[in-house]
Amino acid sequence: MNSLVALLLVTVIGLAxxxxxxxxxxxxxxxxxxxxxxxxxxxxxxxxxxxxxRFHARYxxxxxxxxxxxxxxxxxxxxxxxxxxxxxxxxxxxGMFLAILSVGxxxxxxxxxxxxx
Amino acid sequence: MxxxxxxxxxxxxxxxxxxxxxxxxxxxxxxxxxxPVGSLWLGPLQSGASLLVSRTNQTEHPDALNWALAPALYLxxxxxxxxxxxxxxxxxxxxxxxxxxxxxxxxxxxxxxxxLHGWSANALFPLLGAYRxxxxxxxxxxxxMFVLIAAxxxxxxxxxxxxxxxxxxxxxxxxxxxxxxxxxxLGLSLTLRGPFNYADSADxxxxxxxxxxxxxxxxxxWARLSMAVSFxxxxxxxxxxxxxxxxxxxAELGPLWLTLKTAVVLALLVAASHLLARMPPSRMLTLLWxxxxxxxxxxxxxxxxxxAP
Amino acid sequence: xxxxxxxLDRLAARAPVAxxxxxxxxxxxxxxxxxxxxxxxxVASPRHADVLLVAGRVRSEDAPAxxxxxxxxxxxxxxxxxxxxxxxxxxxxxxxxxxxxxxLPILSLHTRVSNSEPDWLPDxxxxxxxxxxPNGQGGKDMxxxxxxxxxxxxxxxxxxxxxxxxxxxxxxxxxxxxWPAGLVLELALQGDVVQHARxxxxxxxxxxxxxxxxxxxxxxxARLLRLLELGSLAERCLxxxxxxxxxxxxxxxxxxxxxxxxxxxxxxPAGLGACRLDGAPSDIRSRLLAxxxxxxxxxxxxxxxxxxxxxxxxxxxxxxxAWLVINSFTPQQLHGxxxxxxxxxxxxxxxxxxxxxAMEHAH
Numbered sequence: 001m002n003s004l005v006a007l008l009l010v011t012v013i014g015l016a017x018x019x020x021x022x023x024x025x026x027x028x029x030x031x032x033x034x035x036x037x038x039x040x041x042x043x044x045x046x047x048x049x050x051x052x053x054r055f056h057a058r059y060x061x062x063x064x065x066x067x068x069x070x071x072x073x074x075x076x077x078x079x080x081x082x083x084x085x086x087x088x089x090x091x092x093x094x095g096m097f098l099a100i101l102s103v104g105x106x107x108x109x110x111x112x113x114x115x116x117x
Numbered sequence: 118m119x120x121x122x123x124x125x126x127x128x129x130x131x132x133x134x135x136x137x138x139x140x141x142x143x144x145x146x147x148x149x150x151x152x153p154v155g156s157l158w159l160g161p162l163q164s165g166a167s168l169l170v171s172r173t174n175q176t177e178h179p180d181a182l183n184w185a186l187a188p189a190l191y192l193x194x195x196x197x198x199x200x201x202x203x204x205x206x207x208x209x210x211x212x213x214x215x216x217x218x219x220x221x222x223x224x225x226x227x228x229x230x231x232x233l234h235g236w237s238a239n240a241l242f243p244l245l246g247a248y249r250x251x252x253x254x255x256x257x258x259x260x261x262m263f264v265l266i267a268a269x270x271x272x273x274x275x276x277x278x279x280x281x282x283x284x285x286x287x288x289x290x291x292x293x294x295x296x297x298x299x300x301x302x303l304g305l306s307l308t309l310r311g312p313f314n315y316a317d318s319a320d321x322x323x324x325x326x327x328x329x330x331x332x333x334x335x336x337x338x339w340a341r342l343s344m345a346v347s348f349x350x351x352x353x354x355x356x357x358x359x360x361x362x363x364x365x366x367x368a369e370l371g372p373l374w375l376t377l378k379t380a381v382v383l384a385l386l387v388a389a390s391h392l393l394a395r396m397p398p399s400r401m402l403t404l405l406w407x408x409x410x411x412x413x414x415x416x417x418x419x420x421x422x423x424x425a426p
Numbered sequence: 427x428x429x430x431x432x433x434l435d436r437l438a439a440r441a442p443v444a445x446x447x448x449x450x451x452x453x454x455x456x457x458x459x460x461x462x463x464x465x466x467x468x469v470a471s472p473r474h475a476d477v478l479l480v481a482g483r484v485r486s487e488d489a490p491a492x493x494x495x496x497x498x499x500x501x502x503x504x505x506x507x508x509x510x511x512x513x514x515x516x517x518x519x520x521x522x523x524x525x526x527x528x529x530l531p532i533l534s535l536h537t538r539v540s541n542s543e544p545d546w547l548p549d550x551x552x553x554x555x556x557x558x559x560p561n562g563q564g565g566k567d568m569x570x571x572x573x574x575x576x577x578x579x580x581x582x583x584x585x586x587x588x589x590x591x592x593x594x595x596x597x598x599x600x601x602x603x604x605w606p607a608g609l610v611l612e613l614a615l616q617g618d619v620v621q622h623a624r625x626x627x628x629x630x631x632x633x634x635x636x637x638x639x640x641x642x643x644x645x646x647x648a649r650l651l652r653l654l655e656l657g658s659l660a661e662r663c664l665x666x667x668x669x670x671x672x673x674x675x676x677x678x679x680x681x682x683x684x685x686x687x688x689x690x691x692x693x694x695p696a697g698l699g700a701c702r703l704d705g706a707p708s709d710i711r712s713r714l715l716a717x718x719x720x721x722x723x724x725x726x727x728x729x730x731x732x733x734x735x736x737x738x739x740x741x742x743x744x745x746x747x748a749w750l751v752i753n754s755f756t757p758q759q760l761h762g763x764x765x766x767x768x769x770x771x772x773x774x775x776x777x778x779x780x781x782x783x784a785m786e787h788a789h
Contacts (some may be wrong), residue, residue, distance in 0.1 A: 006200065007211045009124060014196035018189025018340070022333045025169065033175045036497035036547040040176055040240030041471055044599030045450075045610060046492025050178070051241045053579040053592035055248055055617035062402070066255045069410075073262050077218060078206055080269040084424055091421040098414055105406055114402040149658035151665065155464040159440070166434050167441035172500040174473050177552070177576065242471075245618045246747055311581060311655055313694075320653050320749040322470040322602060330500050394693040395655040396744045409471040 061113045065104060072101055123210045126372075127199050134346030135339055136161055137380065141387040144350065149391050165335055173331035176238050184237035188333055191230040191340035194223045198347030203278050206369030216277035217265050220351060227307050227344065228254040229314050234337065236324035246324030249398050250316035254306050255403040257313065261303035263413040264296045267420035268355045281359040290356040292423065295416035297356045299409065304386050306346040308341050311390030312418045315398060345386060346379065353378035433454075442467040443536045446475035446499065448492050448600075449607040450510055451630040453482025454673060454757075456524060458645060458664050463529045470603040472498040476536050478505045480512075482524065487627055488608060489513070491599045493546040502542035504535050513546070552576055582614075582621075591616060591724075597626060604649050604753055606760050611752075612738075612769070618745040623737040624767050631761030640676070641667040646756050647685075647717040650710075653749055654690050682718045690714070699751035701734035710754040717756075733762040 041049060076094065083090050108114070139161030147154040156163065201216050201223075203209040213219060228251055269275050271292070272283035280289075290297045306313035317324040320332025326337060353359060357378040360371030396404070441686040444467045447457050457479070468698040469475050478496050493513075496505060505512075509524025522531055553576060582593035600608045608630035648663035663681065670676045685691070691711055700709040708716075736755075740748045753761045755763065 003211045006123070007119070007197065009120070010127060010189065010196045010200045010657075011193050011209065013124065013128070014193035014257065015189050018192040018336050019185065021169075021336050021339075022185055023174075025173075025332050025734070032499070033500075034545055035177075036494065036545050036548045036549065037169065037500065038175050038177045039494060039498060039552070040238075040242075041322060041473065041498050042241060042596060042599055043322070043581050043602035043605065044495045045597035046494075047241055047594065047596045048576065048597075049579040049594045050576050051239050051244045051594075052236075053594055053617075056591055056619070058293050062252065063255065065406075066259065069259050071222075073259065073266070075262075076273060077215070080266045081274055083270050083421060084273045084426065088422070088425045091425065092277050094421075098417075100413070102414075105410070109403070109407055114406055115399050146658045146661075150661035152464075152661070154463075156440075159437075163437050163441035166437035167444075170434060170438040171476075172502075174500050209727060241615075248618065249746075312689075314655050318746075319604060319655060320746055321655070323474065326471055326474075327471040334474070391656075391658050392688055394651075394688050394690040396693040397695060397698075397750070398744065400693070400695055 060106060061111070065108050065113065068101055072097060073095060126204065127196060127210060130199055130344045130376075131196065131346060132352075134349075134379070134383075135342035138342045138345045138383055138387065139164075140315070142391075143383055145387045145391040165339070168330075168338065169330045169332050170333035171334075173333055176240050176328050179328075180233075180237035180240050183233045184321055185229050185333065187234035187237060188336040188340050190233070191227065192336065192343060194226050194230065195340055195343035195347040198223050198344070201277060202347075202350040202354050202375070203281055203320070203359055204375060205369070206278075206281070207371075208278060212278065213276065215275040216259060217262075217280075218276045218425060219266070220260055221258075224258045224303070224307065228258070231269040231309065231325060235316065236327070238328040241327045242321040242327040243325045246316045246318065246321050246327075250309070250325075252398060253313060253315050253401055253405070256402070256410065257303050257306045259297050260405065260409050260413045263417050264293075264299045264303075265355060265411075267293055267413075267417045268296060269418075270420050277354055277359075280355055281361060283360060284358040288356065288358045293416060293420050295353065295412060295419070299413055299416070300352050300356065301382075301385060301389060302409070304345070304352065304382075305390055307348050308345045308386070308390075310341075310345075311347075312393040312395045313401075314390075314395060315401075317397070345383060348383035349379045350375065352382045357382070360391055393410075439537055442614070443477055443532055444469045444475045445477045445479045445532060446472040446601075447479045447481055447603075448484060448495060450480065450482030450484040450488075451607070452632060453524060454607055455642070455645060455671075456508075456528075457481050458648070459668050461554065461666060462668060465533060466529055468603065472496075473500060475499050475585045476503070478503065478531055479508055479528065479532065480505060480510045481508045481528075482607070485627075485630060487608055488600050488610075491601060491610070492557060495599075495601050496543075496547075497545045497547050501732060502540060504539055505543060506532055519588065523577055542771050552654060581638060582616075593621060600627065604652050604749070605765070606752065606755075606757060609752070609760070609764055611740075613740075613748075615745075620740050620743050620745075620748050623740040623748075624769065625737055625764045626766060628766050629757065629760055632757045639670075640678070641670045642715040642756065644670070644678075646753075647679075647714060649753050650714055650717075650750065651685065651690060653746075653753055654693060656685075656688055656690060659688060678718060685714075695747070695748065698747055699739055699754050701739060701756075702731060703734070705731060713754050733759070736760065737765040737767065 040051065079090065079094055140157060143154055143157055143160055198220060200210040201219055231250050232247045235243040268280055268289050272279040302313065305311050309316045317326050321327060326334060329337065353375060360375045362370050362374040442465050442770060446469055448546065449457055460466055478499055482490055505519065506528065507519055507521045508528050512519035512521060519530065522528060579592040579594040581590040593614055595612060595614045598611045598613060600610050606629040608627060610627040612624045612626050613620050644663050646665035648660040651660040651663060659685050666681060691714065694711050694714065696709065696711060698710045700707065701786050736752070740750055743751065
């Protein structure tokens, strides 16, 4: 069987299983809840605003650093396939790439990007 | 293999495997807490049934579409992961030349699924769980991909079938000792367990799951267990030789070996989730970026030196 | 219950009963012993619960929170009042003295009773829609009123670097699973970092006579371990504590070694929650070690040093660390540290008094 057809089939079956199981019991009248039941749970406390709010931007430099390494990963995919026939020279080249990006990690660490506060 | 048996086998693996994970969970909890195990085999089914029988909850203004899609997406990703794994030496259900890359996509989309699940509820505890999870889930993905690329080096291919063949002499767990422990950490993160449970955690009253009840919650828990199965099958393929068995085994016993190895990795995963403590997110972030990621580089370099002629 | 398949109902009936516990005065130890029963599952969120267990006396100022938590349990819901006085308007509430065992009553309540209790709060939206025009348009602020019953979080200075990002003030209530009973905190959160903290209601402290011995310190250790996602180890601590309460000999060295092997001490940052307590500096690691230790001397309350304030300890911590710090004190220690504080003068709906926001709202 063609792999892509199989992938599509597996996806459709998973989605169907997930969605149908959630809504199979809909006829019980689940979906109507009163206002007190819909209030978000805070241990009995209250929150006057919506929960959707912006988080501090310090989160984003870490995400940028992640993107940098993700791009390196993209380059490593074809590199891994031809590595053996290229020999140890390819290892040195990839090592240089990794070292340059590691400088980025050290810089981010010193800048306090990983302090979640 | 024809379509019906393949899809049926995948579904069976998901249901049966999820049940096995739940059973392992009960055994591990009982062993660590030093108490007898109660209702070992029927217990997971009873808990699942009680979830299905409960009512679905709503919050004030949730993102209803994403709230319903997130567990389904999580389940789909688990299914895709299992479909990638070669059941026998003749191939997998989804046999593509870049199986590792598709698994990487599964990992990334898991982060999306968990975030959507927490975001959609429009409540504080789920949202915090979702945000924290993204911060930790992204770097651990990097660690896992370097580990997988290291496993792809001796195989000279990104296809899982080739990686299995490259282990015919020696399994990757022996040849690349850093690989499986680091990959297990990814498994903990993908399944929201133990030291990487930032999404559905105890200090957030259940986290992304806190506002959910009823069948959608049942699907979410089933998806978590299925992802454990999918991850373990992947780990068994890449590090433990997958369907390869002893020399006297026939090719038909491939699925049996794969199942046994998957069960072993599942047991390791469940044990780690009950025995290791979870750090605050900032400490975990620092650990990930400054210790675990360099370790995966070291593993990669070692694998490269070993694989080069 | 489902209409469709009776076998599903039968299977579900044998599962452990999920209870959400509203812990009042002097009841946490009874609740923890109850949670060791295999037929009861103590869940963290009322959405996951079938039965509400009100254990111990709930103060009158916590009654609205109790009503809110009860209404958040999805139907069918039942309540068991264990050692507490039910509300006046309830018809035939199920009451039990605290000294009795609650497992069987909970089981029978869950299986026998199929009627769901009605809401204890009136069914009104949190804020009516407020606009100025005939179609709800107009109104103050950027959104022209209160969209969907709740406003969006407005900006305020971040204490870390002064960036103006969304800040929301939340009251975290008394009825949470791993939380000192009765403590209500008002936190100004920026994301999940605490900008300001204020104690609204102090915890229902232990009445005199509650021993601070090996057992109660093990229970405090179990609470902290549960927050570190070591639920099974926490259960083991509770079992050891319960065995000690039954006057059986217990050995703590093995437990301490198991906790150390799990990396709990390494996972807790050194210096977190550092303060002077009982005359000596301590942080969360040293307190956990003291709880699992063998020394039998109880805490000395007779120091003349003022106790550190809990709200001061929480400033700038992110959510996980704040919870760890709150749970790193025994109930006796916390009683002196969490004294109710008056609210600061508020400038507008949900922003605290700060010069910059006062200038903005002047426009």
